[in-house]
Amino acid sequence: MTMKFADFAIAETLDDAQAKLRELGPSGFPVAGGTSFQYLSNRPGAVAVDISRIGLAGITGHENEFRIGANTTLTDLVRYEADGWILHDIATRIPTHQIRNISTIAGNIARLFPWSEIPLGLLVLEASIVVKDLESRQVPASQFFATRPSKTLRPGELVTEIRIPKVTGSTGFGYKKENVTNAAFGLMSAAAAITLDGDRIQQARVAVGSAVPAPTLVPIAEQELAGQPANESSITNAIGKAIANVRWQGREGMTSAFGAHLAKVIIHDALTQALQRAQGENA
Amino acid sequence: MSPATKQIAFTLNGESRTCEIRPSESLMDVLRRSGYVGTKNGCTDGACGSCTVLLDGKSVNACITFAFQAHGRTVTSIEGVGDYDNPHPFQEALVENSGCQCGFCIPGFVMSVKGMLDQIPNPTHKQIMENLDGNYCRCTGYEKIEDALHSAISRTSKEEPAWER
Numbered sequence: 001m002t003m004k005f006a007d008f009a010i011a012e013t014l015d016d017a018q019a020k021l022r023e024l025g026p027s028g029f030p031v032a033g034g035t036s037f038q039y040l041s042n043r044p045g046a047v048a049v050d051i052s053r054i055g056l057a058g059i060t061g062h063e064n065e066f067r068i069g070a071n072t073t074l075t076d077l078v079r080y081e082a083d084g085w086i087l088h089d090i091a092t093r094i095p096t097h098q099i100r101n102i103s104t105i106a107g108n109i110a111r112l113f114p115w116s117e118i119p120l121g122l123l124v125l126e127a128s129i130v131v132k133d134l135e136s137r138q139v140p141a142s143q144f145f146a147t148r149p150s151k152t153l154r155p156g157e158l159v160t161e162i163r164i165p166k167v168t169g170s171t172g173f174g175y176k177k178e179n180v181t182n183a184a185f186g187l188m189s190a191a192a193a194i195t196l197d198g199d200r201i202q203q204a205r206v207a208v209g210s211a212v213p214a215p216t217l218v219p220i221a222e223q224e225l226a227g228q229p230a231n232e233s234s235i236t237n238a239i240g241k242a243i244a245n246v247r248w249q250g251r252e253g254m255t256s257a258f259g260a261h262l263a264k265v266i267i268h269d270a271l272t273q274a275l276q277r278a279q280g281e282n283a
Numbered sequence: 284m285s286p287a288t289k290q291i292a293f294t295l296n297g298e299s300r301t302c303e304i305r306p307s308e309s310l311m312d313v314l315r316r317s318g319y320v321g322t323k324n325g326c327t328d329g330a331c332g333s334c335t336v337l338l339d340g341k342s343v344n345a346c347i348t349f350a351f352q353a354h355g356r357t358v359t360s361i362e363g364v365g366d367y368d369n370p371h372p373f374q375e376a377l378v379e380n381s382g383c384q385c386g387f388c389i390p391g392f393v394m395s396v397k398g399m400l401d402q403i404p405n406p407t408h409k410q411i412m413e414n415l416d417g418n419y420c421r422c423t424g425y426e427k428i429e430d431a432l433h434s435a436i437s438r439t440s441k442e443e444p445a446w447e448r
Contacts, residue, residue: 005306010354034348035344047306095330096330096417097342097416098395101342102341
């Protein structure tokens with residue numbers, strides 16, 4: 001493991017965890033699954049606060065949304081089944097089973113890496129993240145991921161819940177990821193959501209990850225697709241402009257130019273899957 | 284001054300244990316220095332699965348699990364699964380089907396399979412792929428391991444295997 005801790009504490013409740021983290025200040029690091037710490041550099045005097053026993057796990061379906069406890073594991077996201085549930089599409093592609101068994105949804109979104117995948121689904125579906133300091137507040141995903149959450153959350157402030165809309169009716173969701181091996185991080189990943197109004201695209205949202213500094217929306221694609229006919233040509237036409245406005249990064253031997261090429265393919269495939277599902281096809 | 288070591292208590296292979304651990308020590312390192320060397324040190328970054336143990340019944344990579352995460356929990360290592368006289372059905376089937384070559388990955392495979400079969404006695408092929416996607420073998424090409432798994436499921440499940448070979 002890369003990051004070394006000088007000490008650790010075990011929190012038994014949410015209040016206990018928050019109190020310990022407030023007392024520690026910037027030296028305190030909440031640890032749920034803990035798998036991301038192998039990618040962090042050392043911080044002298046860092047203290048781990050184990051928050052995996054404070055509850056906050058489980059998924060519940062509500063009228064228009066699902067509410068996911070912060071400590072819900074990625075395996076639970078894979079195995080949950082309900083109409084309108086899409087996060088299994090993404091969680092299934094996060095390697096490996098052993099990691100999915102211990103990694104949590106809040107860990108996946110609070111410590112943001114270029115290859116973080118759950119944020120893509122939350123961004124395109126305009127999910128909200130419930131953050132608790134002394135009081136709870138709901139933060140729209142686009143705002144939550146605008147900066148690195150682990151740097152902007154105050155000591156003791158923790159993600160407690162994620163609320164994600166159900167994907168129903170004339171809305172379709174698509175997710176595609178390219179990686180070299182099953183256990184590798186993505187070279188490129190993209191999520192897309194399309195809502196139809198008859199035979200036209202009413203709204204489209206695209207988010208990309210891996211070959212960018214952090215998961216991000218691609219607003220140009222959304223602008224180009226809104227109001228266009230719901231067909232393949234509209235998608236193809238929109239992608240060219242969309243990818244030209246993003247600075248792609250090379251990863252794992254991939255050049256930035258190849259990143260841009262791969263983005264074109266992966267975004268196309270994610271949008272096409274979203275469109276087909278919005279049209280009622282089993283894509 | 285932070286303590287150099289701290290004590291944790293957990294259940295290992297059915298027995299209560301206490302261990303002095305360093306704050307950043309991995310569960311794998313604690314197990315291995317305590318003599319449980321069946322938990323193999325392969326990649327040290329959660330990719331190969333040779334260090335797989337069960338934490339509260341779920342398979343995890345001991346190399347990227349902090350030892351303090353085991354405090355108050357139940358850990359099962361390969362030493363707690365079976366032995367020469369009383370092997371786990373999958374261990375028995377591995378021998379019968381020549382599923383081991385160098386053998387380094389096998390403890391990890393056995394732990395992942397045990398974790399799966401304890402929860403899903405008759406898994407589908409999709410469930411098997413999901414549960415074993417974190418275990419690498421660089422000798423067998425997986426065929427013999429799959430044969431052994433099918434044989435073990437046939438032996439232990441009361442139903443016909445949901446997965447056809």
